[in-house]
Amino acid sequence: xxxxxxxxxxxxxxxxxxxxxxxxxxxxxxxxxxxxxxxxxxxxxxxxxxxxxxxxxxxxxxxxxxxxxxxxxxxxxxxxxxxxxxxxxxxxxxxxxxxxxxxxxxxxxxxxxxxxxxxxxxxxxxxxxxxxxxxxxxxxxxxxxxxxxxxxxxxxxxxxxxxxxxxxxxxxxxxxxxxxxxxx
Numbered sequence: 001x002x003x004x005x006x007x008x009x010x011x012x013x014x015x016x017x018x019x020x021x022x023x024x025x026x027x028x029x030x031x032x033x034x035x036x037x038x039x040x041x042x043x044x045x046x047x048x049x050x051x052x053x054x055x056x057x058x059x060x061x062x063x064x065x066x067x068x069x070x071x072x073x074x075x076x077x078x079x080x081x082x083x084x085x086x087x088x089x090x091x092x093x094x095x096x097x098x099x100x101x102x103x104x105x106x107x108x109x110x111x112x113x114x115x116x117x118x119x120x121x122x123x124x125x126x127x128x129x130x131x132x133x134x135x136x137x138x139x140x141x142x143x144x145x146x147x148x149x150x151x152x153x154x155x156x157x158x159x160x161x162x163x164x165x166x167x168x169x170x171x172x173x174x175x176x177x178x179x180x181x182x183x184x
Contacts, residue, residue, distance in 0.1 A: 014093045018174055021092070022159055028182060031062070034091045035183050039064040042138050048130040050123040060183045063176040064089050068131070070123055078107040083124050085131060089140065090175040096135055097143040100124060143171065 020026040039058045045068075046054070053069040070083040082103040089096040102120070104113040119125040132142060143149050149172040156164040165179055173179050 017093060018153055021180075022154055022162065022169065022174065025161070028180070031092070031180065032182050035060055035062050035178065037091060039089060039091065041066065042134050044134040044137070045131075048127055048134070050127045061178055062090060062092050062183070064091065068127065070127055073121070073123070080105040081121070082112075083121065085124070085127060087131065087135075088176055092175045094138075094140045095143050095171075095175060096140050097149060098128065098131065100128070 017027070021031060039056065041054070041056055045051075045066075048068065050070045051068050052071045053067075055067040055069070057065040057067075066087040066089065068085040068087070070085070073081040073083070082105070084101045084103075086099040086101060087096055088099075099116060100119050102115040102117075104115070106113075119128045135142065149170065151171045152168045153171055153174045154169045156162075156168060159169065162169075162179065165173055165177075169179070
């Protein structure tokens with residue numbers, strides 16, 4: 001690994017899972033079962049402040065996407081702000097990451113202006129804090145500035161029978177994307 005804290009070394013049970021999954025290929029059936037299993041959204045998500053709508057995309061993949069649409073902020077005339085929290089959760093090991101998305105509508109802008117970044121409004125900050133609290137209670141670890149999605153899990157020359165993606169197998173590829181092509 002090259003960035004942030006060494007997530008895999010600190011949490012050796014997760015390294016063992018990834019080792020058996022990618023290096024020795026002992027967990028193919030386990031992987032398929034994990035990918036097929038439906039993600040149970042914690043009930044506390046329904047109590048998160050400022051959330052208007054929750055959408056879960058849970059397909060036959062090693063990760064699930066959760067979209068929290070926040071209530072629209074508007075001046076009722078020419079300006080509207082739409083906010084969304086996008087959470088990507090691994091089914092392989094208990095980790096997740098969050099994206100914050102904003103869309104601005106204004107009479108001077110054709111269409112919508114899309115932006116991303118850190119929480120910038122009170123509503124988004126409050127909802128984000130609630131999401132993190134719920135995920136922490138459920139035992140999930142946030143991949144953010146402390147743990148980096150781009151940490152190297154294995155170099156491609158260490159893995160047999162897997163087509164290389166990017167320059168190395170990153171934590172993001174290993175736990176969120178079906179690089180094993182077992183979910184077809």
